[in-house]
Amino acid sequence: MSALFTPVSLGKLTLKNRIIIPPMCQYSAVDGKMTDWHLIHLGALALSGAGLLIIEATAVEPIGRISPADVGLWSDDTEAAMGKILSAIRQYSTMPIAVQLAHAGRKASSQTPWDGGQLIAPEHGGWETVAPSAVAHGAHEAPPLALDAAGLARIKQAFVDAALRAHRLGIDVIELHAAHGYLLHEFLSPLSNKREDDYGGNLAHRMRFPLEVFDAVKAALPDDYPVGVRLSASDWVEGGWDVEQSTVFAKELEQRGCAFLHVSSGGVSPLQQIPLVPGYQVGFAEHIKQSTTMPIIAVGLITEAEQAEHIVASGQADMVGIARGILYDPHWPWHAAAALGATVDAPKQYWRSQPRDQKALFGETKIGGR
Known part of the structure; x- marks a missing residue:
């Protein structure tokens, strides 16, 4: 039996397999509101057969957006736009859906990647960014x-308010973004936090502040509602945040009822030196997993079914993120199931697509016709 295609639990929620679709920014929102692009994009991924789909980094306040085209969840309008997309997807997919709540901190007010990704000054349509220092x-x-103290209180409440909106929308899981050089990561790293x-x-x-945000969000939701964290395990810069500090942080989160840890790296400094090789971040996930009982998601150039299977089967991580x-x-989980001799969910409209030598790929499907 494939380890990758066995169930796993995130608190009260059980996933059918261990393939996670991580948040991937699309830079296609209008004033924080999702658009038809998100219906096409998320709708396709929701038919992929993965265990969990995580909606892209979703800003908790307007100045927390990475770019002016980021998704937000800070108002009735942004909530309604996301609700419209979710309603359409759920007509055809039972895949659990999470959202990553985020604040970009000093990396906000940026161009979209295809426009260069540089900071936009206020006089050119950007805004003043905020950070620990x-x-x-x-x-x-x-x-x-x-x-200052008022700013910290405002942002903490913004995370809580966004979490309550997500819960009201019926989103199954919340992930707090403490990675990739954004605000909560900026507090963790000594490179950006000089307070x-x-x-x-x-x-x-x-x-302290990332933990306060986690505690406030957790307290605002039902006790059994899964709240996890995305973490950069290393800044990849001498004297920065590292895996040992990440392990201490993970233990603190576990004591507070964190449902899972999604282990990435980098993003806080342009001086980072990252060795981009297959599975380059998996070692961080494995290191942290040895010190916690929380389910761990590994990411980082995981591209092959056999590679993902080994990560889970060997105990390096509990789940893998395929971004x-x-x-x-978009049918990576189908192809992984075929390679590993497993079954995977697929919409009945696609059942006839099973290769002749993979008739059990979609489970006990019955196809008629005339």
Whole structure:
């Protein structure tokens, strides 16, 4: 039996297999509102047979968007737009859906990647960014505004409000974004957090705000509602955030009832040196998994079914995230199931697509016709 295609639980929620579709920004929203692009994009992924689909980084306030074209969940209008997309998808897919709630911090107010991805100044249609400290991300960028107590309280409440909207929409899981150099990661990393108050300095203080956000979101939701965290396990810069600090953070999250940890890396500094080889982040997931009982999602150039199977079967991680690979091959889980001798969910409209030598791929399907 394939380990990749066995069920796994995230708190009260049981996934049919261990293939996770991570959040992937589409930069296709209008004033934070999802568009028909999201219906096409998410609708296709919801028919892929994966165990869980996570909606892209979703800003909890307007200045928390990476770009002006990011999805948000801060108002009745943004909630209604997301609800419209979810309603359409759920007519045809039973796949559990999560959302990643995020605040981009000092990496906000940026161009879309295909326009260069650079910081947009306020005079050119951008906005003033915020961060733990007035330390710019890039050498030639304007420094962000260091958050004061009122700013911290506002953002914490924005995460709570967005979480309540997500729960009201019937979203199954919430993932808090503490990775890739965005706001919660900026608090964790000594490269971006230069504060001298209770939110900066030693590890306990740098973890304080991300943990406060997690606690506030968890307290606002039903006790058994799954809330997990996306984490950058390393800054890939000497003197930055690393896997040992990540392990301490993971233990703190576990004590607070965190449902899972989604282990990525990098993003906080343009000085990062990342060795891009297959599975380059899996070692971080494995290291953290040895110190926690939380389910762990591994990501990072996982492209082949056998590779994903080995990661799960060997205990390096409990699940694997297939991101860019599933954009390239939206039926990646079908092909993985075929390669590993497993079955996978598929819409009945596609049952006739099973290859002649894979008649059990979609389980006990019965196809008639005349």
